[in-house]
Amino acid sequence: MSTPLVALVGRPNVGKSTLFNRLVGGRKAIEEKIPGVTRDRLYGRSSWLDKEFLVVDTGGLTLSGREEMEIQVQKQAQLAIEEAVVIVFLVDGRQGLTYLDEEIAGMLRRQGKPVILAVNKIESVEQSIVDFYQLGLDDPLPISAAHGLNIGDLLDKIVSFFSPVPGEKQQEDEVIRIAVVGRPNVGKSSFINALLGEERVIVSQEPGTTRDAIDTLLEREGKKYILVDTAGIRKKSKVFENVEYYSVIRSLKAIDSADIAFLLLEAQEGVTEQDQKITGYILESGKALIIAMNKWDLVKQQRKEGHVLEIVNDARDDLKFVSFAPLVFTSIYEPRRLKNLFDLFQKVYENYSTRIPTPLLNKLLADAQGVNPLPALKGKRGKIYYWTQSATKPPTFVLFANNSSLIHFSYLRYLENRLREAFDFKGTPVRLLVRSRKRKE
């Protein structure tokens, strides 16, 4: 899916570029020259919560006369409207409603795209914004771009229009993308071959060189899976000079484009430093994770009960920071173990894409805060008003609190644990984000 575009529209001097800079922050803007306007169009990247978007500041206009002005305004708004997912229509709350604002509003209303009416330069409660209701758009939102007032509310509104295109999402959901990763010789190629052995491989291309990234699509019981970038692994090159280095980059890329990272460890060796690094990367990437103690047949051969327990406990200990990830025991010599993996893929993927209704979350929050209220920090007590799931893959929750600095990390841990007790999040990371919000009376 491409990054959504947000257009800032409005007559000159209402504060578009000030708002643009506030949204884009220190990040670099990309300029685009537009004939007939005094300023270049500016594109910049911005983000709010877990959502990334592009902002375009549509620039100021040279107003030589009314007609020219109208043409320019039309042109400017048109360009922005065509590209944008949502339009922020900025007006000047100090100057009040003008004829030109009404012109722009009329045009925007006819376009049918979502418009957020932001009344800028509102820095005191005495300033009224009621005049702007006349524009016949959504409720005007008072902000101050220069002083950063109400920008959070504006961003909330902006990202609320970013819901994914339904068709696109469905297509995405049909196939589970799995990256099989692990150190050289851990058994990736053998594992994949064994996994594919009995299943119907729908597309399997032979890469010309190991540098080609080729995904393998397979089907099992009507469900489709893609093994990300594995063809090269299956047909390993003996000639490649820098296999280790290359395979790391390749793994990272595969992880990025997968839903589930399937990390193979050499059961007898336990968790190495490199394994931990890769695991850390997977955690950061927010992907679902399953960890396999591979070549399990070798461990079992030893037939020492204590030894087996030790191996498992050590691995769990070294991987404490991803305790949500199920640990499985695999061997190419025990196909039964491999067959069961498909159910696990389904389950983990379901958890990774799950959406918890807000009422259930808030019941849980009330209980959690009741049992274990937020401790006071520096004489002040934090309060979480509510939370809501803002995204899936991985499940991401936004907590609205009186003051985010009063919500300690350990309390988020506590809430995450409660969340995991109440709902099945096995195999998926969950993210908790905190936002400060003034209590609305």
Ligand code: GDP
């Ligand atoms: P643009 O032409 O719409 O891009 O407007 P600018 O961002 O260049 O701002 C026009 C003028 O309004 C500048 O002098 C800004 O300093 C001022 N301005 C912008 N935002 C605010 C605000 O929130 N409050 C006040 N008081 N002035 C602002």
Ligand code: GDP
């Ligand atoms: P890759 O480099 O991660 O792709 O590892 P390979 O698939 O090439 O396997 C490396 C070695 O481990 C080979 O000699 C395999 O035969 C062996 N191997 C792979 N899987 C297993 C297993 O489940 N059990 C045992 N005992 N050996 C395995």
